[in-house]
Amino acid sequence: xxxxxxxxxxxxxxxxxxxxxxxxxxxxxxxxxxxxxxxxxxxxxxxxxxxxxxxxxxxxxxxxxxxxxxxxxxxxxxxxxxxxxxxxxxxxxxxxxxxxxxxxxxxxxxxxxxxxxxxxxxxxxxxxxxxxxxxxxxxxxxxxxxxxxxxxxxxxxxxxxxxxxxxxxxxxxxxxxxxxxxxxxxxxxxxxxxxxxxxxxxxxxxxxxxxxxxxxxxxxxxxxxxxxxxxxxxxxxxxxxxxxxxxxxxxxxxxxxxxxxxxxxxxxxxxxxxxxxxxxxxxxxxxxxxxxxxxxxxxxxxxxxxxxxxxxxxxxxxxxxxxxxxxxxxxxxxxxxxxxxxxxxxxxxxxxxxxxxxxxxxxxxxxxxxxxxxxxxxxxxxxxxxxxxxxxxxxxxxxxxxxxxxxxxxxxxxxxxxxxxxxxxxxxxxxxxxxxxxxxxxxxxxxxxxxxxxxxxxxxxxxxxxxxxxxxxxxxxxxxxxxxxxxxxxxxxxxxxxxxxxxxxxxxxxxxxxxxxxxxxxxxxxxxxxxxxxxxxxxxxxxxxxxxxxxxxxxxxxxxxxxxxxxxxxxxxxxxxxxxxxxxxxxxxxxxxxxxxxxxxxxxxxxxxxxxxxxxxxxxxxxxxxxxxxxxxxxxxxxxxxxxxxxxxxxxxxxxxxxxxxxxxxxxxxxxxxxxxxxxxxxxxxxxxxxxxxxxxxxxxxxxxxxxxxxxxxxxxxxxxxxxxxxxxxxxxxxxxxxxxxxxxxxxxxxxxxxxxxx
Numbered sequence: 001x002x003x004x005x006x007x008x009x010x011x012x013x014x015x016x017x018x019x020x021x022x023x024x025x026x027x028x029x030x031x032x033x034x035x036x037x038x039x040x041x042x043x044x045x046x047x048x049x050x051x052x053x054x055x056x057x058x059x060x061x062x063x064x065x066x067x068x069x070x071x072x073x074x075x076x077x078x079x080x081x082x083x084x085x086x087x088x089x090x091x092x093x094x095x096x097x098x099x100x101x102x103x104x105x106x107x108x109x110x111x112x113x114x115x116x117x118x119x120x121x122x123x124x125x126x127x128x129x130x131x132x133x134x135x136x137x138x139x140x141x142x143x144x145x146x147x148x149x150x151x152x153x154x155x156x157x158x159x160x161x162x163x164x165x166x167x168x169x170x171x172x173x174x175x176x177x178x179x180x181x182x183x184x185x186x187x188x189x190x191x192x193x194x195x196x197x198x199x200x201x202x203x204x205x206x207x208x209x210x211x212x213x214x215x216x217x218x219x220x221x222x223x224x225x226x227x228x229x230x231x232x233x234x235x236x237x238x239x240x241x242x243x244x245x246x247x248x249x250x251x252x253x254x255x256x257x258x259x260x261x262x263x264x265x266x267x268x269x270x271x272x273x274x275x276x277x278x279x280x281x282x283x284x285x286x287x288x289x290x291x292x293x294x295x296x297x298x299x300x301x302x303x304x305x306x307x308x309x310x311x312x313x314x315x316x317x318x319x320x321x322x323x324x325x326x327x328x329x330x331x332x333x334x335x336x337x338x339x340x341x342x343x344x345x346x347x348x349x350x351x352x353x354x355x356x357x358x359x360x361x362x363x364x365x366x367x368x369x370x371x372x373x374x375x376x377x378x379x380x381x382x383x384x385x386x387x388x389x390x391x392x393x394x395x396x397x398x399x400x401x402x403x404x405x406x407x408x409x410x411x412x413x414x415x416x417x418x419x420x421x422x423x424x425x426x427x428x429x430x431x432x433x434x435x436x437x438x439x440x441x442x443x444x445x446x447x448x449x450x451x452x453x454x455x456x457x458x459x460x461x462x463x464x465x466x467x468x469x470x471x472x473x474x475x476x477x478x479x480x481x482x483x484x485x486x487x488x489x490x491x492x493x494x495x496x497x498x499x500x501x502x503x504x505x506x507x508x509x510x511x512x513x514x515x516x517x518x519x520x521x522x523x524x525x526x527x528x529x530x531x532x533x534x535x536x537x538x539x540x541x542x543x544x545x546x547x548x549x550x551x552x553x554x555x556x557x558x559x560x561x562x563x564x565x566x567x568x569x570x571x572x573x574x575x576x577x578x579x580x581x582x583x584x585x586x587x588x589x590x591x592x593x594x595x596x597x598x599x600x601x602x603x604x605x606x607x608x609x610x611x612x613x614x615x616x617x618x619x620x621x622x623x624x625x626x627x628x629x630x631x632x633x634x635x636x637x638x639x640x641x642x643x644x645x646x647x648x649x650x651x652x653x654x655x656x657x658x659x660x661x662x663x664x665x666x667x668x669x670x671x672x673x674x675x676x677x678x679x680x681x682x683x684x685x686x687x688x689x690x691x692x693x694x695x696x697x698x699x700x701x702x703x704x705x706x707x708x709x710x711x712x713x714x715x716x717x718x719x720x721x722x723x724x725x726x727x728x729x730x731x732x733x734x735x736x737x738x739x740x741x742x743x744x745x746x747x748x749x750x751x752x753x754x755x756x757x758x759x
Contacts, residue, residue: 015194016193016194016195019163019166019167019193019194019195019200020195020200020203022166022167023162023166023200023203023204023207024203024207026107026162026165026166026204026207028207028208029099029102029103029208034209050086051083051086092145092147092148093147096147096150096151099151100151100154103154103155103158104122107158107161107162107165115172115175115176116160116161116164116168116171116172116175116256117254117256120253120254121157121160121161121253121254121255121256122253122293123252123253123254123289123293124157124247124252124253124254124255125153125154125155125156125157125253126154126252126253126289126292126293127246127247127250127252127253127285127289128153128154128156128157128240128243128244128246128247129149129150129151129152129153129154129243129292130150130153130285130288130289130292131153131242131243131246131247131250131285132149132150132152132153132239132240132242132243133146133147133149133150133153133288134146134281134284134285134288135149135239135242135243135273135277136148136149136150136239138277138281139272139273141272142235142238142239142271143235144235144236144239148211148213148236149236149239149240149243151211151214152213152214152217152218152236152239152240153217153240153243155201155205155210155214155217155218156201156217156218156221156240156244157197157201157218157255158201158204158205158218159196159197159198159199159200159201159202159203159204159218160185160197160200160201160256162197162200162201162203162204163189163193163197163200166200167193170192170193173192174188174189174192174193175256177192178256178257178258178259179258181258182258182259183258183259184257184258184259184260185197185256185257185258185259186198186257186259187259198218198219198220198221198222199219201218201219202215202218202219204218205218205219212232212233213232213233213236213237214236215233216231216233216236216237217233217236217237217240220233220237221237221240221241221244222241222244222261222262223237223241224262225238225241225267225270225271226270238267238271239271241262241267242264242267242268242271242273244261245261245262245263245264245267246264246278246285248261249261249264249278250282250285250286252286252289264278265278334482334484335484337368337369338369338482338484338485338487338488340368341365341366341368341369341488342365342488342491344361344364344365344367344368345361345362345364345365345488345491345492345495348360348361348364348365348395349361349495351502352502353499354499354503355379355381355463355496355499355500355503356390356397356400356401357499358492358495358496358499359377359379359390359392359465359496360392360395360396360397361395361495362377362465362467362492362496363375363377363392363395363467363469364392364394364395365488365492366452366467366469367395367469370469370470372469372470373392373393373394373395374391374392374393374394374443374469374470375391375392375393375443375467375468375469376389376390376391376392376439376442376443376467376468376469377389377390377391377392377465377466377467377468378404378416378419378436378439378465378466378468379416379463379464379465379466380406380415380416380463380464380465381463381500382461382462382463383413383415383460383461386403386404386406387403387404387405387406387416388401388402388403388404389401389402389404389435389439390402391439391442404435404436405433405435407428407432407433407436409424409427409428410427415460415464416453416464416465416466417453417454417464417465417466418453418464419451419453419466420451420452420453420454420466421453425451439468440468443468443469443470451466451467451468452466452467452469452489453465453466453467454466454489454492454493462493462497463493463496463497463500465496546583546587550580550583550584553576553577553580554577554580554581557573557574557576557577557580558573558577560573560576561573561574561577596723596724596727597647597727599643599644599647599648599724599727599728600644601642601643601644601728602642602643602644603640603641603642603643603752604640604641604642604643604645605638605640605641606634606638606640606641606672606681606683606749607632607634607638607672608645609641609643609645609648609649609652610632610634610652610670610672610683611632612645612649613648613649613650613651613652613653613656613670614630614632614653614656614670616649616650616653617630617653617656617657617660618630620653620657621657621660621661626660626661626664627664628660628664628668629665629666629667629668630656630660630667630668630669630670631667631668631669631670632670632671633669633670633671633672634671634672636674638672638674638681639674639681639751639752640751640752641681641728641749641750641751641752642728642750642752643728643749644727644728647724647727647728648724648725648728650720650721650724651720651721651722651723651724651725651747652683652685652721652747654717654718654720654721655685655717655718655721655732655745655747656668656670656685657717658717658718658745659685659686659687659689659743659745660687662687662689662690662743663687663688663689666687666688666689667688668685668686668687669684669685669686669687670683670684670685670686671683671684671686672684679750679751680748680749680750680751681748681749681751682746682747682748682749683746683747683749684744684745684746685744685745685746685747686737686742686743686744687742687743687744688741688742689741689742689743690741690742690743691736691737691741691742691743692734692735692736692743696734697734697735700718700734701718701719701722718732725747725749728749728750729749729750730747730748730749730750731747731748732745732746732747732748733745733746733747733748
């Protein structure tokens with residue numbers, strides 16, 4: 001006999017075959033029983049041979065005589081020989097009796113120290129057999145003989161015995177799992193072994209060469225009748241299925257199966273049996289079980305004892321159902337609360353919410369389970385991020401998030417979710433974590449703190465959080481340990497992860513947009529500079545070729561000016577000379593943009609710089625026939641600025657000239673301001689004209705751009721000014737005067753102190 005202890009995997013065909021081979025190695029039926037069955041199939045029956053076979057087996061002889069003396073036969077002690085007993089009982093009854101005795105003897109010798117209740121199993125099998133016999137006897141339309149029904153009922157569950165004998169320790173675990181989970185035994189068997197007791201019974205029936213109807217009953221019983229295949233055994237299998245449900249309703253013996261049996265009265269209606277039949281014949285079946293048990297060798301079982309056992313089993317089953325109903329009622333209440341928590345969370349969250357809003361929604365969701373909506377939240381968005389805390393009340397953040405110092409445990413930094421383990425909290429020195437102590441105290445004023453944590457693994461990069469809120473009672477702790485609450489927490493975590501990712505995406509999008517704006521500006525600036533450089537290179541080449549002609553033009557115009565006598569001719573000569581000078585200045589400006597000069601920087605007074613720039617602008621405007629009015633505003637002491645005074649004065653004079661030309665009759669104000677916050681000074685040039693248009697601000701530094709009438713300016717002034725200012729690490733900004741009429745140009749320059757720090 002095999003004694004496998006390992007539970008085979010249902011997906012391992014080799015181990016399944018090992019179990020079936022173990023069943024094949026179980027003891028075979030004695031030759032007497034085998035011969036008796038074969039005689040029954042012969043066409044010519046030799047009664048003397050049958051009697052000799054029975055008389056050769058004392059146990060079988062005793063069983064046959066006991067059957068004749070049983071109360072239902074009514075023969076008493078008048079039958080004293082095997083010959084008369086065989087004649088009175090009939091061959092089919094003798095075969096059933098012989099087979100029953102030998103099966104019981106062969107399979108009732110296992111180890112009874114496990115969970116398999118052998119006596120209870122045989123009582124249950126007898127109850128199925130006697131019930132099937134009673135139904136078959138009273139319903140001949142089913143086409144099943146009582147003897148055939150009895151034998152099939154007695155042997156229908158032998159697959160359980162076969163598995164217990166083959167895998168004793170593993171099968172005990174299967175029985176225990178069926179009992180604790182209150183589920184069908186065949187499901188547990190199939191999960192653990194890959195086969196169930198139905199398949200094992202079929203294999204045993206084939207091993208013993210049992211009749212086809214008995215084999216199919218062992219294999220197919222306890223299935224819905226409508227699912228049974230058509231065939232000669234269908235009626236027998238249906239009958240055994242009904243008798244199995246009847247026996248379990250009577251609670252006779254021990255079936256080892258804790259799943260819900262098929263509905264007896266529904267099965268009766270499908271087969272045309274009056275549902276009232278079972279109630280009226282239960283006592284008769286109990287009486288038959290008591291008598292057949294004694295004949296089979298199970299010992300004496302008084303009818304009254306079996307009836308008490310049936311009532312006790314019914315009461316025990318009723319108590320189990322009541323307990324299960326109470327458990328399910330409690331589970332339903334918990335589930336209802338958890339569903340309410342999910343609904344509250346979903347109602348409080350919206351796509352795109354920031355993480356703080358999601359934490360507030362978590363607290364609002366948890367408030368469905370506890371008595372208060374006030375809670376503290378501690379969170380860390382990843383293992384390397386800072387700890388942050390916030391207070392939530394009535395679903396709203398009443399104390400915004402703030403960063404705190406996270407504690408360290410014995411093995412280094414810990415995550416907020418780890419604090420939900422009381423041992424971790426107990427091991428922390430709260431005197432060094434005043435913020436954590438204050439949070440606990442704040443919640444303790446409402447009730448005993450309860451901790452709901454997530455992701456305690458220090459290496460976990462997912463967000464870890466801890467909700468500290470008062471518990472409403474002992475029941476809440478049981479609720480938060482259920483698998484359903486784990487689903488609620490998973491919903492929180494999933495939504496939080498999406499919120500953090502959305503926040504990162506938004507920030508990344510903003511950074512990308514800002515970088516794109518910067519890149520566009522830099523590209524535009526680079527394009528402008530490249531254009532200026534190319535133009536400057538062209539101007540530099542042209543200047544070399546044009547200098548001699550321009551010198552000739554300038555010289556000849558001066559000679560003509562001296563020789564000509566009329567005013568008109570002298571003005572024409574002067575205009576020729578001025579045009580040559582203007583063209584020369586233009587070429588010089590382009591050359592300066594293409595090949596900027598190297599400034600000779602030394603500390604200088606910004607006030608003197610501005611005065612020089614104003615004088616330079618005034619002299620250039622006077623040559624144009626303008627009478628500039630420029631006012632300098634510079635109060636206090638200003639730190640020196642590293643600069644090349646001549647170059648920087650040329651840069652500043654350009655926006656001053658522009659301001660004068662916009663409104664020659666108004667006053668242009670040039671002020672010097674010191675910004676102590678960044679160590680820079682600002683030179684602000686303001687006019688009283690119409691101000692800059694959007695087009696001007698956008699294209700002011702483009703070469704040859706000007707909104708002044710044609711011929712007034714070349715459009716290179718601001719381009720050249722920005723280049724010279726940037727040579728001094730400065731910046732130039734264009735805009736309109738806030739709240740006033742007019743435009744303003746601001747030039748920012750580093751002071752000597754700031755330049756020294758940067759160096």
